[in-house]
Amino acid sequence: MTAVTLGPEGTYSHRATTAVADDGEIDFRQSVTAIVDAVAAGEYDRGVIPIENSIEGSVTESLDALAEYDVAVVREIVTPIRHALLAQGEGFDTIASHSQALAQCRSYLEREFPDATLEAVASTAQGVEFAREDSSVAGIGHPANAENGTNLEVLAEDIQDQDSNATRFFAIAPADERSSGGGKTSLVVYPDVDYPGLLLEMLEPFAERDINMARVESRPSGQRLGDYVFHIDIEAGLYESRTQDALEEIEALAENGWVRRLGSYDTEHVVE
Numbered sequence: 001m002t003a004v005t006l007g008p009e010g011t012y013s014h015r016a017t018t019a020v021a022d023d024g025e026i027d028f029r030q031s032v033t034a035i036v037d038a039v040a041a042g043e044y045d046r047g048v049i050p051i052e053n054s055i056e057g058s059v060t061e062s063l064d065a066l067a068e069y070d071v072a073v074v075r076e077i078v079t080p081i082r083h084a085l086l087a088q089g090e091g092f093d094t095i096a097s098h099s100q101a102l103a104q105c106r107s108y109l110e111r112e113f114p115d116a117t118l119e120a121v122a123s124t125a126q127g128v129e130f131a132r133e134d135s136s137v138a139g140i141g142h143p144a145n146a147e148n149g150t151n152l153e154v155l156a157e158d159i160q161d162q163d164s165n166a167t168r169f170f171a172i173a174p175a176d177e178r179s180s181g182g183g184k185t186s187l188v189v190y191p192d193v194d195y196p197g198l199l200l201e202m203l204e205p206f207a208e209r210d211i212n213m214a215r216v217e218s219r220p221s222g223q224r225l226g227d228y229v230f231h232i233d234i235e236a237g238l239y240e241s242r243t244q245d246a247l248e249e250i251e252a253l254a255e256n257g258w259v260r261r262l263g264s265y266d267t268e269h270v271v272e
């Protein structure tokens with residue numbers, strides 16, 4: 001099985017991908033959208049993208065790509081995120097990392113390096129690569145990026161603002177691999193209408209059937225201001241009749257728009 005994820009080698013996405021890649025080949029892309037695009041086009045069996053972080057919230061590029069491309073979600077991977085500061089030495093003035101990682105370490109950076117220039121780059125491993133090439137740059141990423149004979153030192157470990165820092169990733173597959181089995185289901189709903197009580201009506205079909213909602217999030221549709229796409233995760237499988245009944249009602253509410261069933265899946269917790 002060939003998988004694709006956010007590169008270069010050494011990102012947290014790469015680490016999560018090794019949990020689902022069955023020792024297969026792993027290729028890299030520079031953006032989440034490029035990963036979803038490649039999986040939707042059938043170029044890869046699996047893609048792994050970050051969805052949500054416990055400190056910084058949603059990875060909005062991922063949500064928007066799931067609304068735009070037709071792919072299946074086949075697994076959820078939850079992994080702790082423990083950031084390290086990596087550099088050739090103390091003489092750096094710039095700290096480069098993924099915007100999510102910089103935000104997850106905000107208090108540490110303000111306290112320890114108030115004068116450093118913070119540079120958001122495509123991934124944590126990309127920031128670390130810049131640090132390898134340039135002694136005036138430090139990167140924030142997984143400490144293993146300093147192993148295997150690189151010129152980098154781990155200057156500080158566990159610099160995230162909360163010890164419990166964790167990120168949820170989705171393993172995605174081409175749309176025809178969508179499964180109805182699993183303890184969770186993800187949906188994207190675009191009602192394309194707006195009236196008082198719409199959101200309440202979208203929640204009721206689940207509440208009435210005792211289906212727990214794990215997440216609801218609105219993203220701008222891009223069509224006009226105040227027009228939204230809703231991302232909904234529920235703790236029930238598509239194979240269950242209560243889920244199918246609830247979805248019939250949601251589909252009726254969204255008859256002017258659309259409902260995308262991303263699929264049902266189980267969660268895997270990856271410790272390291």
Ligand SMILES: O=C(O)C(=O)C[C@]1(C(=O)O)C=C[C@@H](O)C=C1
Binds near residue numbers: 011012014059081098
């Ligand atoms: O840059 C990486 O290492 C990634 O895999 C991306 C990403 C993210 O987008 O949230 C993944 C996990 C961490 O939360 C920080 C960055």
